[in-house]
Amino acid sequence: MNDNLKNQEAEELSLREMIEQYTRYWYFFVIGVLIALVLAFLYLRYTPQLYQSKATIIIKDEKTQSPLEMAAFSQFGSFLSRFKTNQIDNELAIFNSKRLISETVKELQLNIKYEVMGNIKTSELYGYRPFEVKFQSFDESFVDPIPVLYFKMLSESEFHLESEPLNISTNYSFGEQISLPFGVITVLPNLDDAEKFRGYKNKTILVSYNSVETVALRFQERVNILNTDAKSNVVELSIQTQNREKGEDFLNELVRQYNKDAVQDRNEIAKKTSAFIESRLQIITRELDSVETNKEDFKSTNRLTDIQAEAQITLENASEFNKRQLDVSTQMELSNTMIDYMKNADRDELLPANIGISNESVGSAVNNYNELILYRNKLLQTSTPKNPVVKSVNDQIAQMRSSILESLENSKNALRIAMKDLNMQENIISSKISQVPAKEKIFRGIERQQTIKEQLYLFLLQQREEASIALAATADRAKIVDSAYGPQEPVSPKKSLIYLGALLAGLLVPFGGIYSFNLLNTKVKGRKDVERHLKSIPIIGEIPKVQKGDSDLIKHNDQSIMAEAYRIFRTNLQYLFINKLEKNEEGKSLIVTSTIKGEGKTFVAFNLALTLALTGKKVVLVGADIRNPQLQRYLPEHLKAKKGLTEYIVYEDLQVADVVAQSEYNENLNIIVSGAIPPNPAELLMQKRTSTLVEELRKQYDYIILDTAPAMLVTDTILINKLADITLYVVRADYTDRRLLDFAKDAIEDGRLTNVAMVLNNVALNNFGYGNKYGYAYSREERSLLKRILNKQ
Template identity: 25%
Template sequence: MLDIKDFSFFEKQNSFDFKSFLIKIVSYWKWFLISLVITFSIAHQVNVRKQKIFGIGTTIAVKEENNPFFTSNTSLVFNWGGTSDKVQMISTTLKSRSHNELVVDELQFYTDYFIKTDYYLKDVYGQIPFKITIDKTKAQLYEQFIKVKLVSANVYQIAVSIPSSSAGVIRYADNSVSSVPVFETEVVKNFRVGQQVSLPFLNWKLVLTKAPNDYIGKEVLIRFNSFDKTVANYKGLEVEIDARAGSIIRLGMQGTNKERMVDYLNATVKKLIDRQLEQKNKFADNTIAFIDETLMKMEGELKDSGEDLKDFSRTNNILDIEDKGANFKELLTNNDIKKEEVERKLAYLNSLKNYLNSSVDFSKLPAPTVAGIEEPNIVNNVAKLITLSIERSKMVYSAKGNIFYERIDNEIQSVKRVLLENANSLKIALQYDLRQVDMKISQLESEVKKLPETNQAYLNISRKYDLSNNIYNTYLQKRSEASIVKAANLSDIQFIDPAKDVGSGLLGPKTAVNYVLAFFIGLFIPLIVVFFIFFISNSIQNIDDISAITQIPIIGIVGIKHTESNLSVFERPKSALSESFRAIRSSLQFLYKKQRSEGAKTLMLTSSVSGEGKTFCSINIATVFALSEKKTIILGLDLRKPKIFDDFNIRNDIGAVNYLIGQKSLGEVIQKTHIPYLDVITSGPIPPNPSELILGESMKEMIEILKKDYDYIILDTPPVGLVSDALELAQYSDVTLYIVRQNFTKKEMLTLLNNRTKRGELNNISIVFNGYENKAKYGTGYGYGYGYGYGYGYGYSSGYHEDDVPRGFWEKMKYKFFKK
């Protein structure tokens, strides 16, 4: 009967046994080895199969490069809003579709160059000794590989496989995709280097870029991709504004081909510089265009006035006429020039007002100083308006959402209103100046009328010529200044560090890192598995587990047997396993002596459940007693599951059951074995009432009779954790051995054993630790303990006993499945 104490499984506070855990880890060393082999194999495959990814970068600076075009004290501010606004705009432009379209088109990066490797297609742009120059107006085979092989330094071969009667083609002039009929599905043709290839689906020239010696005979795959998809890929350019220096921009790219990335980064910055300088020169271009238009008009007027002056000179004495009207001529000319300047300014202001009120694109405004206007407010606001108008036009390709347009439109409207007010104020002042000049000219003209008619005529003709000539020369000077300034303009964007392949920049796969990760993952996975097994495992692992649960002494430690049968001691008497049983025999004799037992000695072996090695230990303990020439008998009392007969090659037809039911005499059930001094009484046929037979008087009589004839009686009993038979037989034993098997016996069973011992159900009990294999210490289990834990280890036992050689994997499987 189970007592309520049997369920007290936790007599002691359990804690994590780190030592046992380490031993467990070492015992699974094969798992760790296999895991490391797998993870290192995976890391190796990743390293060799995955293309290397590189990172290339460049750094540019954005700064103010003001152009002192119009006056020495008034500069046009081209990037109104400050450097930060310009940096943001440049950052957006670099990632815009329109900008990247220009760069991709210039570099023809929609063309791929590959070489086939064992694991992937390698991008060899810039590494092969040739490049393809296409005719953008004609068809190119679309998104299909074209095999190109250099046959010699001057001849190459094209091989194309077309799966159908038509081929998809693309024309990069307008990026249109269509199809063309083909009459050959397999095209293999040779061409000379530099020769124009003209096929229905291919139109290019192959030109060499360097000596082709190393690539002769090698096959290169060429593919023409979608222009828009290629641009979309390059729009992912990394653009980072330096947080500490707001005018510094870092550009970066990641990819498998460093040459391609270097070319693209440098080309995109160069294109940005050219476009920014072009926009910056817009002021000078507008001014030059305005001056050229004015000069064309002035040329006609100057030519006409010159002809009139020549005609007058032919019929009159110019020297005499000039002397009489010299004073009036100089005064009139000076005032005419002043009047022209004022009228030019008023004309510009009227034109500016009309332009502002009727136009939405202000990028073509000429500079105010062309008309001689040097008013700082007007000059600066015109520059601001032109800059804002240019920025807005660029937003069409880069900005998404009305919020961006609303901001810049509000700024344009604000500048335009201020500019109109400035123009009106200046116009009022100029109109006053014009009236003053007109008054002076009228006074001078009144004086001139007093001169002779010939002098008056000469003054009018020369006055007109001088004015036209002065205006023409002034505009010529302005145009020359504008051209000089345009040529001297610098972009606000400058290279700090152009992109360059310096041999570094590897981002992945990091081969060393992958192997380190493989090492740690290879250790971590089995470690987790072992930890899980250890955590959920509730079986006895070592002596410390036993000592932590029970105070029952351990009488011996038995290792793993490496023999086919259970007769390990008899078959290999010098093995370490045999020594462990001899150590148990010595300990038993000490216990018998301590109990002062006289005559025959009885020994009962039991365990918690079946499979813990009771029969194995019973046979070998009996054998060591028999080998010491002590008459020994093994009494098979596991009436429900008899086993003990098999190893001795005897029959189980008759046995203890036959005697207990009175069917046979004791002499008839005792069977001799091939081991001297060792007899066996098997259990016999399985009875319907084994417990009742054991409780009967016949059992007591049988023990008493056997004590008269034998020195040692070994009782092989059923598991005490499953049936109560062993408890009933405990009264006949002098010493009880409780078999505990490593990695098999549950810890709770020892708690039950404690309870039975406390209730007195089992007396004089000791524990035998069976199946012990100390892999952590000996690596392969060559060492087996004996006695109270003092054992012969591998290497120290040389000369004392034969070392058991453990079976390999196939021997273990053979023994497991084919043993009889």
């Protein structure tokens, strides 16, 4: 149960420490969020906003073919089915064609861009413009890009034009023709709204000209045309532009240009049909005039008045037969006419439609043939005859033309057989009316020819009127469901997402920085790092980092954080001596060492000596680091050359008093410097005189502190460790690598270092366990608000 509680507490401490790694730098997160939000604001302020405009249309179906027609043309039914399936895709391709978009750009003059210059960015002018630049003429041979023209309105009649590439900076009058290297322009003022016009005075307005093709390609990349439902003909058009009104105008004009293009295609068929009917009417009119003249001459010559009254009874029985014979003759005439036209006409021309041929399959095939011709012509506008798609369509056209001719020939042969049968029946009827005079027979033939020509003439007149009506009343191909519209709010950039992203970035960047720093930083940061590696070794002192401008030595009546830390260090040391030495009345010896150079062992040793001396105890500080002496920097200049530990060991006639120097910082503190640097430091420290010195010092002083060499670099400290009651092992925060603590752990476990206690030096105040962190200190110094926020001394 106790083990579970300990594990739970350890996990809670580990989680709390992890959180504290970031919360102690909370001001970085606040600053990061503020900077990110400011950057987001500036980004939103100066990034062009994009508005989305949408339009919805329905593409109308062509006249649906009946099952009978489809059965009649089953030989190319697969193509017709594929053509019907791909109809919407073809129309979408037309919508997104460069040709149609170029017409839209040209109609709206989108290739001429007007912008007003601001303090930081320029904004496009669309809708109201204070003036309009008319390009009266343009030199197509001008190769260089058209430079931007800078206009500034001076008054309602005058403006200033400037262009550095063209070396122009001149005042002009509105309406004046201006000759430029690329052409002639005229600037016309827009005075419809005088107040708006005056608002643009003295503002710089940029006018840039681009080719229609270049602008069309840009719009072609941005416009999105989508068939929302494969089962329907509903098409949605959308585009994103910096100006919502511009996007709406573009989509509406694109639909209008599409309808205009579709109407032109249908009118072309109607015009071809009308021309064919007119040519046939002229022929039929001449033939009808000839028949009527023959009838008149026949009656005049033979003095006939009402021959039919004589054969009324016989003719009534044959009336139904005559009607059939008349219909067959008419159809034969139309079939022959259509065949002659197809043989004589160019293969790329459209065929006349709806001329009265009773064979409905032929009429349907002609309509499909004309649609295929138009489709081929549109492909040729954007490709060459060598294009595989164009070749495929040409093959299909040839196939359909051959099929139509074959169907007409078959229809003509069927009519010829029917006529032959009718002629046989006519002979039978003629035998029954043999009593009718020969003149009646001749007259009847003339009337029959007249009737045929009259019916054909009336039929062609009717078809001409229908073609004229179709030409005048051609409906739009695209029915507008919703005209172009768009929301008032821009679709990009989205403020909420930008601010949310900025907020997350403002938090994540400091978090990532701190995480990366902690991940890559292998230095000891605080007490917890030492405790994790050396769990059984006590930490009896935490020495705060010396702040800039503060003294690094403990003074009499010192009330600083450092002085209080050394007092706590001294108290913990006293309790450690009680546990270790019990009632030993002799002086207590300490060794101060570290792992490597630079961890502050001399600094800690000297301040510890001062702190102990402040209690009235006699303290001696021995410079046992005879390889790299550092203790002499705490002595006055005249004592730095005094004999020290090295001389005492070498010269046996020297006494303790000969090497002891009085410290100027405290009367209870004496110092024995290292002396001259010997060639054999390790062997020298192994001499008996070293232990003799410590024994002598125990009799004269309450505390003997030996400042030794780094334990990992040299063996000196290991050799004299037995002379110390306590070994103080100094670790410097933000300097000592955590991996070096493994050396101290191994040395303690192996017994090379005994009675070890850890001292953590150079601890930052935000990692410091005492003093101002909890608002309790002797110091009364006033700190600035920023220092109090950042918890800095």
